[in-house]
Amino acid sequence: MLKNILKTKGYTSIRLKKTKSQHLVALLEVNNTEGLFLIDTGASNSCISADKEAHFTLIAKENTLELSGAGSEKLEAKPTTKSSIAYNGLFLVTLKFFLLDMTSINNSLSEQGSEMIDGIIGADFLKKTNALIDYKSKKLFLKL
Secondary structure (H helix, E strand, O other): OHHHHHHHOOEEEEEOEEOOOOOEEEEEEEOOEEEEEEEOOOOOOOEEEHHHOOOOOOOEOOOOEEEEOOOOOEEEEEEEEEEEEEEOOEEEEEEEEEEEOOHHHHHHHHHOOOOOOOEEEOHHHHHHOOOEEEOOOOEEEEEO
């Protein structure tokens, strides 16, 4: 029902998967390369694991920034130039990512029996696409 209402309002939907750690993830294409991305409404910015820079043909900028996570630790991150994001070949948006070391995140997910992720989709993407999450149907609705 929700899908039909949102479709008439110009929304498209993306299938989400719930991991063993209870996170929602989506298979998205960044610069025509598929990856697994955790949907994180609490993350201000979308990020990709620094070791995936070449895999997604990202172009990092020279400057390194210090970002804050949910805890007190500081994370060093490098911004990238804009990249294209698509779902099943459908272009969604262009977005700048931050490259950061996601080893501890992936280690934690692995310990919980979840798949390792390539990156995080944050509020920058969610705001830009007027995203709505339907937890029951595990769908992310985007207005492009």
